[in-house]
Amino acid sequence: METVLKSHCDEQHPQEAEELQRKQEQNKQLSGIKKDIEKLYEAVPQLVNVFKIKEKIGEGTFSSVYLATAQLQTGYEEKMALKHLIPTSHPLRIAAELQCLTVAGGQDNVMGVKYCFRKNDHVVIVMPYLEHESFLDILNSLSFEEVREYMFNLFKALRRIHHFGIVHRDVKPSNFLYNRRLKEYALVDFGLAQGTPDTKIELLKTTQSEGQQEDSVHHSVQRSVFGERNFNVSSSTYQENSSTKLIKQSKMIDVSSRKLVTKKKIISTKTVSSGVARKAASGCPSNLACDCYATDRVCSICLSRRQQVAPRAGTPGFRAPEVLTKCPTQTTAIDMWSAGIVFLSLLSGRYPFYKASDDLTALAQIMTVRGSRETIQAAKTFGKSVLCTQDVPAQNLRTLCEKLRGTNSSCTRSKDDTHTDSVNDLDLPVETDKQCAPKTLGKEIQHIQSCQESDGALEVKATDMKGWDQVPDDAYDLLDKLLDLNPATRITAKEALLHPFFKDMRL
Missing domain, CATH: 1.10.510.10 (Transferase(Phosphotransferase) domain 1)
Incomplete structure (x- = not known):
């Protein structure tokens, strides 16, 4: 009887049902991102005392990027992008990517690098955050x-x-x-x-x-x-x-x-x-x-x-x-x-x-x-x-x-x-x-x-x-x-x- 009533209600208010489903999916996604952030803190514990990770802003085949803030000595909070390299890459490739950023980056519209953290297979590259449009x-x-x-x-x-x-x-x-x-x-x-x-x-x-x-x-x-x-x-x-x-x-x-x-x-x-x-x-x-x-x-x-x-x-x-x-x-x-x-x-x-x-x-x-x-x-x-x-x-x-x-x-x-x-x-x-x-x-x-x-x-x-x-x-x-x-x-x-x-x- 409950199933029948629920089905009838969905037919009466399809938009409300869609909105409810959308919110459930959003909550599930946010819950997943929260877990990812917790796992990142566990994988690279040095980050805990330096950055407050706000959200995941991107996900790729080889890495995930998070928006974080760092508390500067001046008291100002600076936004930064943390790129967590998923441990599928050879260390040489990771080192080469870092060298590209440090040698060529920082000018002429090429992204630079501020810091790098590593714990075992996990590497986090810290870069300036550029708010951008899709x-x-x-x-x-x-x-x-x-x-x-x-x-x-x-x-x-x-x-x-x-x-x-x-x-x-x-x-x-x-x-x-x-x-x-x-x-x-x-x-x-x-x-x-x-x-x-x-x-x-x-x-x-x-x-x-x-x-x-x-x-x-x-x-x-x-x-x-x-x-x-x-x-x-x-x-x-x-x-x-x-x-x-x-x-x-x-x-x-x-x-x-x-x-x-x-x-x-x-x-x-x-x-x-x-x-x-x-x-x-x-x-x-x-x-x-x-x-x-x-x-x-x-x-x-x-x-x-x-x-x-x-x-x-x-x-x-x-x-x-x-x-x-x-x-x-x-x-x-x-x-x-x-x-x-x-x-x-x-x-x-x-x-x-x-x-x-x-x-x-x-x-x-x-x-x-x-x-x-x-x-x-x-x-x-x-x-x-x-x-x-x-x-x-x-x-x-x-x-x-x-x-x-x-x-x-x-x-x-x-x-x-x-x-x-x-x-x-x-x-x-x-x-x-x-x-x-x-x-x-x-x-x-x-x-x-x-x-x-x-x-x-x-x-x-x-x-x-x-x-x-x-x-x-x-x-x-x-x-x-x-x-x-x-x-x-x-x-x-x-x-x-x-x-x-x-x-x-x-x-």
Whole structure:
């Protein structure tokens, strides 16, 4: 009888029932966060006397970030961000991330570090706290001038880290914090960073090969450390190690035969992972205890401890073609491609622009905008062969962005046409388990090329355009140079800052 009455009540007041359920979920979540904070205090007891942890502000694949306050001698409470590194990383990688922050951080929009605490496998990096907006929340309210300033400051950060030979490898909006009111920016999260051959970060020289071996085929959701939900899902992320030669450099990659390639990838990755595990296990006697705790060094016991496997290849929708095709030689150009995808989202008003479940689908999605012939030709320049069952023409970037944003006179936007739509939401045609059907592909391209009118369409008024009706050709020229399929000719951060698009902005 009670069940019947409850069901009847829910039918009578569905909104109240939903509100009650929402509150219960919130309370459950808050309870979980409270437990996480308690566990952090237990794991790193030094924090108790220094920081008052307020809340969890972000959670990622390899770490969690908390907002805390520190009582200064002046009596003032300073807000700080505490990044707790989940013990899956090798000590060298953690040390390399810290070195990136200490050497390159603290200026030119690159996050710095204040302190670091460690207890056994638990490491907490203390950084300045920058209050910031969610990219998704502000995307469609940004003026064109704000977008120009945003990209200018992103390039300043990339120029800074590239000067030190740091490849960030995971450039995306949630890793570039933006305080709209104060016009402050910060590039964060160097957990995936690798070094160029001439890197000035000594520890990146050591971790360069380690980072390639840590990639795995496990599927897991890559969440943003600083709280913004990431719509992209991690996929098979085996990073080819040129020394192993398990996959030949001239391997043919066919976007219509994913099953075969995936099987090869799993076999190769297992071989590498098991090899690393054996090496690590043999190098670390189980009866030895760590002797570097509370010192400024990392002992040989910690350096030789067994690594846990975790995906470390960035976010699928932002990966450059040379990353997707497993090119062994990857440079700072991969960060510039990712910056180009961010710019594409800003100009089109769509985020995420690409949403792919695996690398081959992501590559096919790139083809729908940059063209299949162009992608195949570019792949040849870095020793890769890509097959595509259909010729897909390249899109005009201005036409594409204006139609998606709804800023040209011939196009109207539906009230239901929200900025959360990605290119994938437009029925991307690539089914990589079989040949692409021409009808499906044609339908997808036609969908991208034309804006669909619907009942109750909303005309965009010129007074509300915030400069979007006067986007100069320089913007799309810069976008084209950022999305250059050939990493060798892709624009650098230093060159981007000198581009005519930023002609009246001070370096």
